[in-house]
Amino acid sequence: MLSESSAKLIEADDASSVQVSLVGGKGAELAHLRAAGLRVPPWFCLSSEACREFLSVHGWSTNALVQASEEARQTALVELAKASLSGTWVEPFRERVRAMLELSGAVVVRSSANVEDSAQAAFAGQFKTELGLTDVEAVCAAVIGCWLSLFADHAMRYAETMKRVNDLAMAVVVQQFVPADVAGVLFTMNPTTHDRDQAVVEAAWGLGEGLVSGLAVPDRFVVARDRRIVATEIGAKSRGLYWNPVQSKVEERANPRYFCRQAALSEVQVDTLVEMGYACEQRVGCPQDIEWAIRQDRIYVLQARPITA
Incomplete structure (x- = not known):
């Protein structure tokens, strides 16, 4: 049986790195790119299970937020944005982020929803990306921001249009930042x-x-x-x-x-x-x-x- 941290933290070479239900569309695409032999900056995923646990700890679920009134949802998002990460997987996650920062100096945090970047409907621009983060606390805050972007008004409207509103989950990709020329x-x-x-x-x-x-x-x-x-x-x-x-x-x-x-x-x-x-x-x-x-x-x-x- 996988440990809690193993189920939440998914490395690029893990077999589960191609499972959209766990790593989202963006994470699965990165795994395919790597398998194709392309040069992909080092990355790992915080699985959608971590998002579900975060919401549950604070009295919410994905479906509850989707079905809430717009006013109730916005109030909840404001409160959730103030929350901290918790769980036995958090310290291994923080250590993994520290290790990546020591190697590269900065990372990118990208949303990776299960409905994102599919062949049926690309949700490009609907969710959140944070560039050039240089400390662990900023990465943790960005993770929560990515999770909550799943419930932003514009993302919810797009999900409704694509008939995916009842099928939402959010993973997060943490990737080495490339200061491009x-x-x-x-x-x-x-x-x-x-x-x-x-x-x-x-x-x-x-x-x-x-x-x-x-x-x-x-x-x-x-x-x-x-x-x-x-x-x-x-x-x-x-x-x-x-x-x-x-x-x-x-x-x-x-x-x-x-x-x-x-x-x-x-x-x-x-x-x-x-x-x-x-x-x-x-x-x-x-x-x-x-x-x-x-x-x-x-x-x-x-x-x-x-x-x-």
Whole structure:
């Protein structure tokens, strides 16, 4: 029988790391990426069982929060946000976080709901991600924030639209933070034309969140299935988000003018990314939307999700 901490803490190489019911969609995708031989920053999961226990200790359950009135739910979320983690698994979790911080200096905490990033409905942007956390207490607070984001109004409305409101569970991914020099997204199917014979790579200087948030206008490369670049657009990239290692925080900066005119990726890097994307697609069995980062010329795959129509 698994110990309580073993059931709550799931490592990347555990057999259960692909079980969506335990690690959520994002966690399971990371396990598939790793199995495909891609360079994924070290990570582990706090399973959805930990979230259920947290709610239970404080007199709630997932279904009770879902069925509560909006006013009652918001009141409960305010109180739960003030709570602390408890249980015999908490100290092993804190030790695991400390070990990762000693190695990398900072981590990312990502929501990983069981309904997130499925082929039927991508809940991208509905839940929570915290970047560049440098101490254990901040990570613990971020974990609770991820759990509670499952019940935010916008997430609840989206779950109702997707008819998944009665099937909700939230795991959390804790992953080594990559202070990217260049980052972006890769689609193994053209997301605009839905052409399966084209991949699209978007890239900008700094952290990928600058691109995702709309701060940076990225470069865009359209690549044929035979890996020829058939179209290139150089984006403005006038500003970006960067990691400040001295102050241990993410900050917005203006890019040098020559950065704006220069492609953020070489043709070799574009080709390598597309090759990695197709390896992921083959492993999972459907077109993928992949977030990646480059640090000191090493390409990392941060997360992936199926492309939904």
